[in-house]
Amino acid sequence: MIKLENVARVYQMGKTLVPALRGLNLEIADGEFVAIMGPSGSGKSTLMHLIGALDVPNQGHVLLDGVDIAQQNGNQLAELRGKKVGFVFQTFNLVPTLSALKNVELPMIFQKVPRRERYEKARRLLEQVGLGDRLHHKPSELSGGECQRVALARALANDPQILLADEPTGNLDAESGEQIMQILKKLNEEKKMTIIVVTHNPDVARYAHRIIRMRYGQIEEVSHTAQGGA
Amino acid sequence: MLLDDFDLALHNIRSRKLRSWLTVLGIVIGVTAVVALIAIGQGMKRAVEREFEAIGYDTIIVFPGASFAQGPGGGPGFFGGGLSPQALNLDALRQVPQVAQIGYLRIETAMVTSAKMEGQGFLRVTGLGPGVKENFGGYFRFFVLEDGRTFEPDDHFVAVLGNRLAADLGVSVGDEISVDNQSFKVIGVLQPIEQGRGGIGFGNINNALFVPIKALEALNQDEGKVSLVLAKAAKGAKVADVATRIKAVMSRLGTPVSTVTAEEISQRVSGVLGAIQMTLAAIAAISLLVGAVGVMNTMYTSVLERTREIGILKAIGAKDGHILSLFLIESGLIGLIGGAIGILCGVALSSGASGFITRALAFGPLGGGAGAEFSPELIIGTLIFSFVLGALSGVLPARQAAQLRPVEALRYE
DSSP, rough: OOEEEEEEEEETTTTTTEEEEEEEEEEETTTTEEEOOTTTSSSHHHHHHHHHHOOSSSEEEEEEETTTGSSSSSSHHHHHHHHHEEEEEETOOOOOOOOOOHHHHHHHHHTTOOHHHHHHHHHHHHHHTOTTTOOTGGGSSSSSHHHHHHHHHHHHTOOOOOEEEEEETSSSSSHHHHHHHHHHHHHHHHHHOEEEEEEEEEHHHHOOOEEEEEETTTTEEEEESSSSSO | OOHHHHHHHHHHHHHHHHHHHHHHHHHHHHHHHHHHHHHHHHHHHHHHHHHHHHHHHTEEEEESSOOSOOOGGGOOHHHBBBBBOOHHHHHHHHSTEEEEEEEEEEEEEEEEEEETTTSSSSEEEEEOOHHHHHHHTTTTTTTEEEEEEOOOOTOOOOEEHHHHHHHTTTTTTTOEEEEEEEEEEEEEEEEEOOTTTTTTTTEEEEHHHHHHEEHHHHHHHHOOOEEEEEEEOTTTEEEEEEHHHHHHHHHTTTTEEEEEEEHHHHHHHHHHHHHHHHHHHHHHHHHHHHHHHHHHHHHHHHHHTTHHHHHHHHTOOOOHHHHHHHHHHHHHHHHHHHHHHHHHHHHHHHHHHHHOOOOHHOOOOOOOOOOOOOOHHHHHHHHHHHHHHHHHHTTTHHHHHHHHOOOHHHHHH
16 A cells, blocks of 8 residues: 655755655555556656655655565565565666666665575566576677667566556667566566556556656646546 | 676677787786786795895894994995994903803905916905804805815914806915915805805905905904904893894993894895885886776777667666676786786796896995796785776766666667
């Protein structure tokens, strides 16, 4: 259960203060598939960072399963991110010097999962996203779609409750994007994972149960799709 | 976890080959210099200690005159060996409590020539007192015969020659040489000794000319004069106390003497060598410091370059401590690799250079044969030190990395 109460977040850009979120309220139930849409600068990414405990609000409360992230210290937030949340980014954000396998192992290393166990799990996850034959390739040796699937496998490494995807198909061709969205859909349906996708793309948003449109740091409109599925 | 950190750090070092190696090179140069200098210094110290161990720490060298450094009569003194003979009451010396044995030498300069040599030359002639060579074997350990025999109690006008001198004079065992117009029979020739080695008071033993002391007394028509007395302290006696007593007794007799114990010289020489070594090592340490600054620079650059990566790691659950140890281990590894290579280079360098350096620094009776010494402490210590140095150089950059805020780091381009 994700709950945002009257959340405001202001960034300082040089000498000017830029409000990214202005008093936002939102609840996302466990197992929901939500798309967040809106123009650039509407606060989508900031919202995602707050839900993912990468950032804390200036005002209001962000509650993850009742835990107020503003009350947590840096290491507690890191722990929260490591265990509860999986991130998928538009630019994949893989560690370029490490193999696909090592990239997927990383979150488990931080959670002190034993070597053997995490190796097996990383391999299984990569096989599940169709990269069983690419374990030892570096990101530079993989296509965009493959990189995003490695990133997805990495996001799933610690069995998170929440998967946050920021424009996951933004840098992919239509077919690769479709593959990624199918995997997300499957995770939502089979594992009851809460999935939150930030996107400009209506085709991506179609997968969600609920579409939240943002503007000027506030929620402009919430719409429900038929049953969330394309 | 630690093992994983090492693993990841190694990945990072390997992926930035050129820069990592250049940084490592900076450490290598510093460590090489430090290791080589310390190894050479330790080797020289060890050689000095060996020298005096051979002479024996129970041996006291007694010089006529109140100050040995400046030889009596303004001669060049102890190391130069211009020890003009003076009369000493040897019986009184022998009876000083806790003096077990004494032996003595008389050193004169005489005109030496031979039938085969054109012209003549002034040479140092060392007259050996009875039994001195046998009783003070350590002091005379370079007195090794190549041919002929050594002195016997009845010998009078006979000589044992250093190898070079025998060749220069064109004589061998059985030939005659002339010393101050007195004919001496050559009874022995010594083995050649590596350049620079001799014994205190001998100068270069290859050019030495030894005769029985009574031959010198006959030539000079006097008796009881000595240039140098060796006294052996009795077992269990405190050598320094015996030396003090010798000085007191001889001073009371009106013939003041000065004494040197092997320990004193050893300490003095070690002290000088130690000071030289410390100075050189300190200079070498500066280059190590420069290497450390290089590591710091590389790590700062690395933190900047990897800001986004740090953001990613934090997003997927890395705590500040993870990031910190990742960078610390990386810089520590750079130091360690540099240290390991530096030790190898230092060993190679000092082994190659030690012969040259010891020859250059050889002085007086000492020096020579001072190979570089590599103690396990030096090698292990250097490895640990270089790792710690590398890690320390990485502290500030690593802290900066660890304290990056994840959102800002992720946004960094």
